[in-house]
Amino acid sequence: MTDRPNLRVDGDRLWATLMETARFGATEKGGVRRLTLSPEDGAVRDWFRAACEAAGMRVSVDTLGNMFALRPGRDMAKPPLGFGSHLDTQPTGGKFDGILGTLAALEVVRTLNEAGIETEVPLCVCNWTNEEGSRFVPALMGSLAHVGDFTVEDILSRTDAAGITAGAALEAIGYRGAMPVGTQAFGGFVELHIEQGPLLEAEGTTIGVVERGQGIVWYDGRITGFESHAGSTPMHLRRDALAALSELVLAVEGLAVEHGPDAVGTVGEAAIATPSRNVIPGAIAFSAEFRSPDATILETLERGLAAKIAEIAARRRVEIALDPVWRKAPTAFDPGVVAAVRGAAQALGLSHRPIVSGAAHDAFSLAAIVPAAMIFVPCKDGVSHNELESAEKSDCAAGADVLLHTVLALAGG
Numbered sequence: 001m002t003d004r005p006n007l008r009v010d011g012d013r014l015w016a017t018l019m020e021t022a023r024f025g026a027t028e029k030g031g032v033r034r035l036t037l038s039p040e041d042g043a044v045r046d047w048f049r050a051a052c053e054a055a056g057m058r059v060s061v062d063t064l065g066n067m068f069a070l071r072p073g074r075d076m077a078k079p080p081l082g083f084g085s086h087l088d089t090q091p092t093g094g095k096f097d098g099i100l101g102t103l104a105a106l107e108v109v110r111t112l113n114e115a116g117i118e119t120e121v122p123l124c125v126c127n128w129t130n131e132e133g134s135r136f137v138p139a140l141m142g143s144l145a146h147v148g149d150f151t152v153e154d155i156l157s158r159t160d161a162a163g164i165t166a167g168a169a170l171e172a173i174g175y176r177g178a179m180p181v182g183t184q185a186f187g188g189f190v191e192l193h194i195e196q197g198p199l200l201e202a203e204g205t206t207i208g209v210v211e212r213g214q215g216i217v218w219y220d221g222r223i224t225g226f227e228s229h230a231g232s233t234p235m236h237l238r239r240d241a242l243a244a245l246s247e248l249v250l251a252v253e254g255l256a257v258e259h260g261p262d263a264v265g266t267v268g269e270a271a272i273a274t275p276s277r278n279v280i281p282g283a284i285a286f287s288a289e290f291r292s293p294d295a296t297i298l299e300t301l302e303r304g305l306a307a308k309i310a311e312i313a314a315r316r317r318v319e320i321a322l323d324p325v326w327r328k329a330p331t332a333f334d335p336g337v338v339a340a341v342r343g344a345a346q347a348l349g350l351s352h353r354p355i356v357s358g359a360a361h362d363a364f365s366l367a368a369i370v371p372a373a374m375i376f377v378p379c380k381d382g383v384s385h386n387e388l389e390s391a392e393k394s395d396c397a398a399g400a401d402v403l404l405h406t407v408l409a410l411a412g413g
């Protein structure tokens with residue numbers, strides 16, 4: 001703990017900003033649809049930029065729309081400590097995934113301003129472009145380009161389902177900035193996020209001290225069978241792409257269960273090319289993913305799926321193509337930053353436990369180049385990527401307090 005043990009964020013103000021920003025892309029069911037680089041994303045970015053400037057920060061935008069709000073420190077020769085998260089959401093997302101971390105970072109700056117505290121190293125509140133990956137692949141797009149995993153040209157040419165490029169979408173909302181990607185330096189990075197899983201709530205623990213993150217593999221797949229008449233084609237002559245996909249979905253599920261509990265597998269998208277109730281499906285596009293904190297398990301899952309696919313394709317006389325479109329190795333966070341998070345939770349008297357992140361986060365990207373870690377708070381029933389996603393005001397405030405004291409410890413309050 002720093003020498004300011006009684007300093008706390010304003011939990012009511014943080015909550016008010018969460019509710020205010022939930023208007024941008026609000027859905028009828030109380031969730032948020034704010035796809036990356038959509039007009040709604042543009043609107044919340046404008047709000048965020050204005051709020052950061054009102055808090056005395058200078059906002060820079062790089063050529064992929066990553067936003068960096070800088071609060072000066074006593075030693076401007078030192079690279080800033082980064083904190084924040086993302087403002088985009090899933091197509092049917094909630095009010096907390098991502099934006100809690102960004103708004104909590106803003107709240108920390110507001111709290112420091114009011115208390116008249118200048119840190120030794122500068123602070124940089126971040127909004128990373130396209131964390132979710134539901135409109136453009138990969139997820140963590142902005143932060144992965146920042147750390148050099150993808151080139152800017154590659155990312156700008158990625159297309160969404162309507163054929164719009166990321167570059168055109170950035171231009172359309174006015175967030176193709178001037179700053180070259182990767183030039184914002186950091187001395188470290190801390191991200192607050194809802195857990196998006198059930199452990200903290202089930203245990204009644206307030207703070208997850210995130211030590212590791214799961215590795216991920218994402219695939220795009222296609223199955224090609226043969227369209228024919230649903231009434232007159234005997235069962236043994238069919239080459240049904242949907243029946244083949246059904247087996248593949250169960251294979252993904254079965255492999256993850258077999259190699260659990262530290263493995264998950266999902267088929268989240270599937271589209272019959274020309275659906276009709278009396279045509280046997282002949283072509284299907286789908287996505288699949290596996291995640292595990294253990295790289296060896298991930299490899300086993302990948303090999304297992306390849307073998308299963310070969311078997312299904314041969315038996316059903318269909319073609320199955322499966323292309324890996326993104327791989328992210330498991331993340332080990334920095335012991336020093338993890339210790340700072342744990343120390344802050346302890347000093348604040350908050351219950352805490354070590355935890356592994358099942359969801360992907362921009363802190364995974366940053367961990368490749370600077371010491372990084374994360375703070376989790378509970379969410380209702382562990383539900384996220386759902387309009388019903390919900391979190392308690394007191395937990396959000398507790399997470400932001402841990403962020404505040406972690407930042408003071410690392411940035412020299």
Ligand code: GLV
Nearest residue numbers: 131132139359360
């Ligand atoms: C993004 O939210 C992911 O974890 O897939």
Ligand code: MN
Nearest residue numbers: 097098131193
């Ligand atoms: Mn998120």
Ligand code: MN
Nearest residue numbers: 090097132385
């Ligand atoms: Mn998400």
Ligand code: MN
Nearest residue numbers: 131359360361
């Ligand atoms: Mn995520």
